[in-house]
Amino acid sequence: MTAQSITWIAIVGIALTTVLTRGSFVAFAARLRLHPLVEEALRFAPAAVLGAIVVPALCLRHGRVDFSPSNAHLVAGVFAALVMWRTRSMIWAIVAGMGTATLLRLYA
Amino acid sequence: MDVEPISARIQWRGAAARAAFRVGVTDIAPAIPATVAWGLVTGVAMAQSSLDLPQAYGLSILAYAGAAQLAALPLLTAHAPLVVTVLTALIANLRFVIYSAALKSEFAMLPFPRRLGLAYLMGDVPFVIYSRQSPQFDRTLRPVYFLGLGLCNIVIWHLGSFAGLIAAGRVPAEWGLDFAGMVALIALLVPLLATRAALAASAVGGAAAIALDSLPAHAGLVVATLAGIVAAFLAEHLSGRGR
Numbered sequence: 001m002t003a004q005s006i007t008w009i010a011i012v013g014i015a016l017t018t019v020l021t022r023g024s025f026v027a028f029a030a031r032l033r034l035h036p037l038v039e040e041a042l043r044f045a046p047a048a049v050l051g052a053i054v055v056p057a058l059c060l061r062h063g064r065v066d067f068s069p070s071n072a073h074l075v076a077g078v079f080a081a082l083v084m085w086r087t088r089s090m091i092w093a094i095v096a097g098m099g100t101a102t103l104l105r106l107y108a
Numbered sequence: 109m110d111v112e113p114i115s116a117r118i119q120w121r122g123a124a125a126r127a128a129f130r131v132g133v134t135d136i137a138p139a140i141p142a143t144v145a146w147g148l149v150t151g152v153a154m155a156q157s158s159l160d161l162p163q164a165y166g167l168s169i170l171a172y173a174g175a176a177q178l179a180a181l182p183l184l185t186a187h188a189p190l191v192v193t194v195l196t197a198l199i200a201n202l203r204f205v206i207y208s209a210a211l212k213s214e215f216a217m218l219p220f221p222r223r224l225g226l227a228y229l230m231g232d233v234p235f236v237i238y239s240r241q242s243p244q245f246d247r248t249l250r251p252v253y254f255l256g257l258g259l260c261n262i263v264i265w266h267l268g269s270f271a272g273l274i275a276a277g278r279v280p281a282e283w284g285l286d287f288a289g290m291v292a293l294i295a296l297l298v299p300l301l302a303t304r305a306a307l308a309a310s311a312v313g314g315a316a317a318i319a320l321d322s323l324p325a326h327a328g329l330v331v332a333t334l335a336g337i338v339a340a341f342l343a344e345h346l347s348g349r350g351r
Contacts, residue, residue, distance in 0.1 A: 026223050
């Protein structure tokens with residue numbers, strides 16, 4: 001087999017992981033009964049997953065926790081969160097976050 | 109074919125369905141700039157890998173999973189063993205199992221092809237917005253609301269991703285466009301933090317994710333999310349409920 005066809009097989013394999021994970025319960029196991037407590041706990045999936053994505057992205061720099069003001073992503077992210085909290089506008093939050101990150105990159 | 113009563117009442121056409129679809133598009137619209145940026149970053153990374161152009165487009169269209177694509181790219185480039193590459197993508201995609209479980213009963217009344225189609229449109233942003241906003245819709249209108257969110261998201265993401273493939277070297281990494289996607293997730297998180305349980309979910313999920321950061325292919329993300337869910341559940345049951 002050529003390297004190219006192996007790459008294509010890998011691409012199809014990656015696509016299958018997308019279908020299997022997203023479809024797991026919605027498509028393939030829709031009749032499966034989950035325990036009511038599990039269903040109840042899953043209501044907190046959005047807050048849990050967003051925390052698990054966002055907190056390390058802001059607090060880790062080069063693999064270490066960095067709470068100093070020189071951590072541009074932390075400063076920009078916290079500012080974006082404050083703007084979101086006050087305005088409830090995602091557009092303003094993105095403008096604030098990206099603006100702060102850009103200014104810190106250029107001038108700090 | 110057995111047509112179940114609720115399945116017959118699901119609305120895909122008509123004024124109410126069109127309105128719900130439009131609300132879906134409107135609800136996800138504020139995230140468009142960030143989704144374009146995130147798609148762009150993924151597209152640029154693929155253009156700069158060893159994939160040829162048909163492979164890059166093929167991966168983008170078939171997989172439709174930014175984090176999994178970015179995790180698999182170095183392995184594809186290095187011609188790592190097939191199993192390793194696919195397993196890495198699987199781990200990066202594993203959080204979608206949690207989303208799928210959370211939305212299972214919402215779409216259970218639909219026939220299999222439609223469930224599969226809606227599941228394919230699942231993404232971080234559509235999932236979070238749907239979880240928050242869907243209760244305002246009648247159950248018969250929720251699938252078409254999700255369709256509005258999901259279709260808008262996939263079109264926008266692919267536009268960004270294709271732009272990234274074409275622009276390739278002309279988007280400097282210093283612009284930090286990938287941070288735009290992160291800010292959008294922050295903006296989605298803030299309104300969720302209205303209860304003590306949700307705060308516990310985020311704080312514990314975040315702390316666990318930091319502790320598990322060294323695991324490959326975002327494997328820590330799934331464990332951290334589960335830890336956050338359990339923490340929220342405990343916070344809710346230990347604090348309120350008459351005790």
